Amino acid sequence: MGGMKARLAAFLEYFRTHPVQRRTLLGIAATLLLGSGLLVWLLVPYLKTFGDIGAGPENAPSRLYGAPTVLEVGREARVSRLGAELAVLGYRPSEGDTLPAGRFRAGDDSLAVRLRRRMTPEGPVPGQLLTVQVERGRIEGLRVDGQPVERVALEAPVLATWYGDEARERWPVRVADLPEHVVQAVLAAEDDSFYWHPGVSPTGIARAALVNLRKGEVSQGGSTLTQQLVKNVFLTHERSFFRKIREAVIAVAVEAQHSKRDILQSYLNGIYMGGGRGVQYYGLGAVARAYFGKDATELTLEEAALLAGAIKAPAVYSPLQHPEKARARRDEVLRRMAELKWIDAATLERALRAPVETAPLRLGGRLAPHFGDAMAAEARERFGLRRLGNQGHHLFSTLRLPEQALAEEAVADVLDDLDRRGRRGRRTTPEPLEAALLSVDPATGAILAYVGGRDYERSEFDRVSQARRQAGSVFKPIVLVAALEAGDTSPATLLDDKPLTLKAGGKSWTPRNSDGAYRGPITARRAMEQSRNVPLVRLAMDVGLDQVAATARRMGIAGPMEEVPALPLGSAGVSPREVATVYATLASGGLRPTVHGLSLVLDPKMQPVQDLRPPTAEQALDPKVAFVATAVLEGVVRRGTAAGVRRYRISGALAGKTGTTNEARDSWFAGYRPDRVTVVWVGHDNPASTRFSGSRAALPIWGRYMKEALPEMDGDDFPEPEGIERATICPDSGLRARADCPAKIREAFLPGQPPNKVCGLEHLPPIDPDAPDFGERLGGWLKRKLGKVFGDN
Numbered sequence: 001m002g003g004m005k006a007r008l009a010a011f012l013e014y015f016r017t018h019p020v021q022r023r024t025l026l027g028i029a030a031t032l033l034l035g036s037g038l039l040v041w042l043l044v045p046y047l048k049t050f051g052d053i054g055a056g057p058e059n060a061p062s063r064l065y066g067a068p069t070v071l072e073v074g075r076e077a078r079v080s081r082l083g084a085e086l087a088v089l090g091y092r093p094s095e096g097d098t099l100p101a102g103r104f105r106a107g108d109d110s111l112a113v114r115l116r117r118r119m120t121p122e123g124p125v126p127g128q129l130l131t132v133q134v135e136r137g138r139i140e141g142l143r144v145d146g147q148p149v150e151r152v153a154l155e156a157p158v159l160a161t162w163y164g165d166e167a168r169e170r171w172p173v174r175v176a177d178l179p180e181h182v183v184q185a186v187l188a189a190e191d192d193s194f195y196w197h198p199g200v201s202p203t204g205i206a207r208a209a210l211v212n213l214r215k216g217e218v219s220q221g222g223s224t225l226t227q228q229l230v231k232n233v234f235l236t237h238e239r240s241f242f243r244k245i246r247e248a249v250i251a252v253a254v255e256a257q258h259s260k261r262d263i264l265q266s267y268l269n270g271i272y273m274g275g276g277r278g279v280q281y282y283g284l285g286a287v288a289r290a291y292f293g294k295d296a297t298e299l300t301l302e303e304a305a306l307l308a309g310a311i312k313a314p315a316v317y318s319p320l321q322h323p324e325k326a327r328a329r330r331d332e333v334l335r336r337m338a339e340l341k342w343i344d345a346a347t348l349e350r351a352l353r354a355p356v357e358t359a360p361l362r363l364g365g366r367l368a369p370h371f372g373d374a375m376a377a378e379a380r381e382r383f384g385l386r387r388l389g390n391q392g393h394h395l396f397s398t399l400r401l402p403e404q405a406l407a408e409e410a411v412a413d414v415l416d417d418l419d420r421r422g423r424r425g426r427r428t429t430p431e432p433l434e435a436a437l438l439s440v441d442p443a444t445g446a447i448l449a450y451v452g453g454r455d456y457e458r459s460e461f462d463r464v465s466q467a468r469r470q471a472g473s474v475f476k477p478i479v480l481v482a483a484l485e486a487g488d489t490s491p492a493t494l495l496d497d498k499p500l501t502l503k504a505g506g507k508s509w510t511p512r513n514s515d516g517a518y519r520g521p522i523t524a525r526r527a528m529e530q531s532r533n534v535p536l537v538r539l540a541m542d543v544g545l546d547q548v549a550a551t552a553r554r555m556g557i558a559g560p561m562e563e564v565p566a567l568p569l570g571s572a573g574v575s576p577r578e579v580a581t582v583y584a585t586l587a588s589g590g591l592r593p594t595v596h597g598l599s600l601v602l603d604p605k606m607q608p609v610q611d612l613r614p615p616t617a618e619q620a621l622d623p624k625v626a627f628v629a630t631a632v633l634e635g636v637v638r639r640g641t642a643a644g645v646r647r648y649r650i651s652g653a654l655a656g657k658t659g660t661t662n663e664a665r666d667s668w669f670a671g672y673r674p675d676r677v678t679v680v681w682v683g684h685d686n687p688a689s690t691r692f693s694g695s696r697a698a699l700p701i702w703g704r705y706m707k708e709a710l711p712e713m714d715g716d717d718f719p720e721p722e723g724i725e726r727a728t729i730c731p732d733s734g735l736r737a738r739a740d741c742p743a744k745i746r747e748a749f750l751p752g753q754p755p756n757k758v759c760g761l762e763h764l765p766p767i768d769p770d771a772p773d774f775g776e777r778l779g780g781w782l783k784r785k786l787g788k789v790f791g792d793n
Helices: 002-017 019-042 044-046 080-087 180-190 200-217 226-235 241-257 260-270 284-292 303-312 321-339 345-353 369-383 400-421 472-486 524-529 535-543 545-555 575-586 623-639 642-646 694-707 774-792
Strands: 062-067 071-073 103-106 110-115 118-120 123-126 128-135 138-144 148-149 151-153 158-162 272-276 278-283 394-400 434-440 447-451 494-497 502-503 507-508 520-523 599-601 654-659 664-675 677-685 726-731 745-749
Touching: 062 400, 071 138, 080 103, 080 110, 080 128, 080 400, 138 151, 151 472, 151 642, 180 226, 180 260, 180 321, 226 241, 226 260, 226 472, 241 774, 260 284, 272 284, 272 303, 278 284, 284 303, 303 321, 303 345, 321 345, 345 369, 369 394, 369 599, 369 694, 394 400, 394 447, 400 434, 400 447, 400 694, 434 575, 434 623, 434 694, 447 694, 472 535, 472 545, 472 575, 472 623, 472 664, 472 694, 494 524, 494 535, 520 524, 524 623, 535 545, 545 575, 575 623, 575 664, 575 677, 623 642, 623 654, 623 745, 642 694, 654 694, 664 694, 677 694
Parallel strands: 062 394
Antiparallel strands: 062 158, 071 151, 103 110, 110 128, 118 123, 128 138, 138 148, 272 278, 394 599, 434 447, 434 677, 494 520, 502 507, 654 664, 664 677, 726 745
16 A cells, blocks of 8 residues: 555656656647547437437338238139239239239139238238139139148238328338348449448548549548448438548447448438339338339349439439439449349349339328228227327228228219209209218127218318217117117007107207108007107107117217207217117127227337227127117118118118208118128218208118128028017007908017017908909908998998
């Protein structure tokens, strides 16, 4: 310890008595301190990001995918329709001997397609050669890369893309997945010594310095690939000596901290490659799709060389805008690859002869825009994703793009026709009609088609989920369900269809039927089939408006409902989404599904995001009650206000209800089959009268869509739960039918509800003037009736 003190004292004494040495040491220390500070200051942009060079996929846009079309042996299929679906996905027909990625070849009964690398819920799947054999309208055989399979899914369509503040399109790639010639083409074009330099190239800097000195300005940078990455990620594009110094210092730091593979990967995903239609292409993955309609992993040698050559000046060397310049630059890159011995002479000659063939794929835009907005809201509510722009999430949805196209076409065509008819006889031209269509799988609640309006560019307002319009008569089945649950009502129960006045809010209210007439006693079935207002109001008042409202909530109406006498006639505002939930509850045997559109969300690392509110179904109704109500609604389609459905020749059992509000402001049709529920609303946003009933406006859209969208169904009936009782009923009396009752219905009842009494009505004989005994039978009937009135003599 004493020796240490002595040495320190001696050093201080020397330092005090030798001023020259003292100044030298202080200068060195100051220089070191100043140099360290300058170095830290130069590295500030890099240090701010904690050294993140963006090698991962986190800064890519989030995307919404539709449900892929699934091909299965034995399933119905047409080659022409498969070709049309592939065309929508950006696949192109090919007549050549080989099938590049993104191309297909269709024959009379076969189809071959080279599927692109595509995203699935399990992560990316590499490209495959798929062949489909079709015989007599059904898939006879499927082969993937030559191996027979029973089932295969096509590419999932991108329905929506969420960018950050700028529309930067990115499709991240991994260097490990890229063919060697893709990486070599980029290095040949931009930095062939990339794997050997420490981040800067002394020879490149010297060469650029000479050029800059001659010109007296910074016109050439001599940048390595790492320096370009630094400029793009951390710095501006300002041309100055100071920026070049900072760029070189950060480049060396990047090389010291990161692997060459990570640096290259970040470069390939972040380099600017031009743009189009309001979208900027960043990275090789985006521009490979934009120009060639394929994934970057599927680029040929000549395609890779063309894209690598375009890095220098994307606008100048775009193969879409300047194909000749793009080809000349491509050939430069190919020759440089040959000089570096990365390709041989034969390969070079073959590539130089190849023409520039593009297959542009539109990036950005939305194929189902209202649905995209709805799914952004669902992602917030279910998965806690408050921001999607540039977050790199993959949202997989249940929507089927081919059915979406059919739905949009049906809406557009029918509304155009209604607008033409609506203008007839009017002095002023009314506003164009609007519509909403929602189609769901009642078993799961999965959304299959979603049209929130006629034109998203004209109006982004979503009429499926955001609009609340009076329900009209589509609410009436809820009244029937409430009455069935109360236990005193069956489809054969007689209701009074006669004038009725009620007190509501201190005022008198008199409901009326749409035709202004009254029919006297009428069965609940006929009241529903003919949409009679008065008897159904009476039924609701007997059950209790509170019970009707409670039943509506259980079945899916979430909004406010005033318990007023007009409630059974649909006075409450509802959304088509809520109506779809109500009818899906009936179609699924009382099991109320959660209508939803997202099936899975993956984060940028392909890990599932936790579903905070999974779409679970609840048993809202007794299956027997749901079945009996459905049996009544089948009658609405067979012989009631929705009988127009029959002309569409849709297979399978069908049930549904039309709805028209006061002055025809809202036109509805909600119809279903055991495997599908579709709801259509038509009206004005203002709202004003459409002059069209539900059967004339909404039903035709429903029919056109369902006819094309639904596959043939083998069964003709809704599944019947245990405990249902049957009886043949006379629809005039609601009692068991006699043999001579002119009309009979095989009615479904809850346990213990079938009537015991037999019909006692005297029916007018069926009119058949050609029958030989018609006059005798009619005379006998008149004699019996007159005898009862005047007495028998």
